[in-house]
Amino acid sequence: MSSFRGSLRSANSRFVNYPDSTVFDWSQKASKISTDVVGIIRACNEKGIPVFVQINYSDFIPGPTSSGIESLQPSDNLAKIIAYINALKSESLRITGITFGDEIEDNQGYGNLQPTLYNDDLIARFIKYADNIKTEFPEVKIYAFDSYIMASRAQVSRYFDFFERIRKAEIQVAKVLLDGFVFRESYVYMDDGGKVLDSQLILDDTESLYRNMPVYRYDVSGTRNPAQDSGYLPLLLARTKEIFGRELDIGITEYLPAGAYKVSETNTSKYSDVDFIIHFSDMVGIYAELGLDYLSKIMFADSLNMHKAYFDRKGNLGVNFPVHEQLAQNFMGELLNVERSIDYDHLKVKVYATRKDKNYFVMILNKDVGSESVIRVTLPEQLDLTIRLPRRSYVSLLINERDIVISGIGN
Numbered sequence: 403m404s405s406f407r408g409s410l411r412s413a414n415s416r417f418v419n420y421p422d423s424t425v426f427d428w429s430q431k432a433s434k435i436s437t438d439v440v441g442i443i444r445a446c447n448e449k450g451i452p453v454f455v456q457i458n459y460s461d462f463i464p465g466p467t468s469s470g471i472e473s474l475q476p477s478d479n480l481a482k483i484i485a486y487i488n489a490l491k492s493e494s495l496r497i498t499g500i501t502f503g504d505e506i507e508d509n510q511g512y513g514n515l516q517p518t519l520y521n522d523d524l525i526a527r528f529i530k531y532a533d534n535i536k537t538e539f540p541e542v543k544i545y546a547f548d549s550y551i552m553a554s555r556a557q558v559s560r561y562f563d564f565f566e567r568i569r570k571a572e573i574q575v576a577k578v579l580l581d582g583f584v585f586r587e588s589y590v591y592m593d594d595g596g597k598v599l600d601s602q603l604i605l606d607d608t609e610s611l612y613r614n615m616p617v618y619r620y621d622v623s624g625t626r627n628p629a630q631d632s633g634y635l636p637l638l639l640a641r642t643k644e645i646f647g648r649e650l651d652i653g654i655t656e657y658l659p660a661g662a663y664k665v666s667e668t669n670t671s672k673y674s675d676v677d678f679i680i681h682f683s684d685m686v687g688i689y690a691e692l693g694l695d696y697l698s699k700i701m702f703a704d705s706l707n708m709h710k711a712y713f714d715r716k717g718n719l720g721v722n723f724p725v726h727e728q729l730a731q732n733f734m735g736e737l738l739n740v741e742r743s744i745d746y747d748h749l750k751v752k753v754y755a756t757r758k759d760k761n762y763f764v765m766i767l768n769k770d771v772g773s774e775s776v777i778r779v780t781l782p783e784q785l786d787l788t789i790r791l792p793r794r795s796y797v798s799l800l801i802n803e804r805d806i807v808i809s810g811i812g813n
Contacts, residue, residue, distance in 0.1 A: 416516055417474060418456065419463040420486050430471060432464035443495050452498035454545060457483045459502055459531055460516055474515060480531055484538050499543030499581065500535065502528055519549065525564050529571045532579035543581035545651070553611075553631035554588045554621040558638060561585070565645045572646075582651030582695075585638075589681070591673075594624030594664045598672050601794065604659060605677065605769040608684045609746065611635050612692065624662025635692055653695035658682055676812050679725050679796050680767050686729055687754035687765060690737050725811065728798060732756070732763040751775055751791065764799040766791060768812070 416426040420439060427433045439455075446453045458479045465473025483500070490497060503524070514521050524547075532544050547564070551557045561583070572579050591599040591607070599618055609615040610632040617630040643649055658678060660667050670678070689695070713719045720726075735758025746752065750770040756763050762784070768775055768791035775791045784801065791797060795812025 416458075416512065417460055417462050417464050418458045419477070419482070420455070421482065421489070422463070424464045424467070426464050426471075426474075432467050432469045432473065434467060440490070440493075440495070443490065443497060447495055454499045454501050454543070455497050456501045457531070459527060462515055471512065471515065480534055483531075484535065487535075487539055487542065497542065499545055501545045501548065501584065502531060503547040503549065519551075525567045529568065529579060532568075533571070533575055533577070536577050536579060540577075543651075544579065545582045545584055545653075546580060548584045548586055550586060550622065552586060552588050552621060553634045554590075554617065554619050555627050556629045556631050558585075558631045558634045561638070562641055562645065565642060569645050580646075580650065582653065583642075584653045587654055588619060588622045589659050589685075590620045590622055590624065590662055591618065591659045592624060592661045592665060593620055593626075594662045596661070596665045596672070600771075601674060601677050602769075602771040604673075605680055605684075605771065605794075606750075608681065608688060611688055620662060622663055622667070624664055635688075635694070639692060639694070649693075651695055654689070658685075675721050676794055676796070678722055679811055680769055680794065682722065683725060683729065683765055683796055684752055684767055684769070686733060687752065687767075690733070690754070690756075725796065728809075729765070732761075732798075732800060733765065734758055734763075735761075738762075749775060749777075751777060753779070755781075760803055762799070762801040764801070766797040766799070768793060768795045768797075770794065774813075 418425045418435070420435075423435045423439070424432055425435050443453050443455075458477075460479060461476060462474040463477040463479070463482075465475055487497065517524055517527060528546055535542060535544065547561075551560050565580075568580050589607075591604045603618040606615070607618040610617040610630075612633055612635050614633045617632050619630075620626050639652065642652065658670070658681060659673055660670055661672070713723060733754070733756055735756050738755040738757055740753045740755055742749075742751075742753065750768065752767040752769060754765045762781060764779065764781075766777070766779070766789065771794050774793045776788060777791060778786070778788050779799070780786045781801070785799075785806070787799075787806075789797065789808075792810075792813040795810055797808065797810040797812075800807040800809075
């Protein structure tokens with residue numbers, strides 16, 4: 403199974419300058435980075451957690467605190483990131499890698515100051531950064547791109563042109579320039595007027611990620627493209643491997659329903675808790691089966707109504723924290739093959755199972771909004787259970803040599 407990755411990302415905060423601990427924040431003002439970045443890197447190093455630091459790939463850094471866009475200062479940020487990594491190494495600290503780009507198709511109102519796909523040759527810029535960083539630090543992984551190129555807009559194939567150029571550059575410089583890439587997909591089920599799709603459509607939509615099924619989601623602006631990319635994840639994997647001749651780490655950065663940004667990207671209180679639980683769990687299972695990394699976009703939030711957050715800024719646990727925690731602790735090891743006698747179209751039940759040492763974890767999702775189901779779950783020479791699944795529910799089995807613990811959330 404793929405591993406979870408730790409990543410320090412500046413999200414919509416632009417022009418990050420780690421040495422001076424400044425960043426251009428959501429209000430388009432220069433501010434101090436509120437997080438102890440070096441302290442987090444040190445803690446991650448001690449715990450063996452990989453850390454990917456997002457770099458500033460623009461030509462500017464913030465001016466004095468509270469100043470605006472007019473005070474941005476020219477900067478050689480390629481040289482800065484190389485110096486920063488060296489400074490970390492001098493303190494016996496290490497980063498696993500860097501991430502290049504954040505919403506790189508989104509201009510964010512900065513004109514030509516923030517490089518995007520609209521105003522700059524980002525691939526040439528990436529190749530320059532990657533070549534220099536890999537020359538200095540061959541062990542550092544480089545991830546890109548985290549953009550608004552998305553299947554809900556029928557745009558996934560745009561990545562392939564980027565990859566062809568990068569692969570050509572790799573051959574020319576005789577080094578690996580791209581270790582993995584992160585793409586941003588929209589799982590928005592709310593239109594630009596704030597109307598939410600019904601639960602059955604939301605829960606059925608995940609099938610379109612890997613099968614030729616109808617796509618129900620909107621894009622981030624809350625609009626519906628008539629020709630969305632269904633079944634795109636296997637294509638993404640196969641085409642990427644074909645271009646590079648190797649497997650790349652591939653992750654996603656937006657994994658749960660949210661509001662269209664015209665309404666609210668972060669307030670997800672209009673959705674049902676159980677829809678989030680089932681949707682999240684199914685996404686984890688799908689990504690594990692396809693061998694993809696699964697990246698959380700939002701860890702903290704301002705309100706517990708923000709269902710995709712693990713916990714809020716004050717440390718209070720989010721409403722879905724127990725499921726996040728259970729999957730993080732138990733959905734690991736070897737992914738087992740699950741045989742089913744009735745397909746999903748006729749019985750809207752998904753089952754995922756993993757084994758680590760002698761411990762088993764089985765996740766069962768009844769995605770049928772209107773009907774309960776009774777199923778039989780067997781592990782050869784281990785288990786034979788008949789379980790009643792309430793409609794629209796999450797059930798888990800923790801199995802070891804002595805005990806079986808069954809828990810569930812839903813109707």
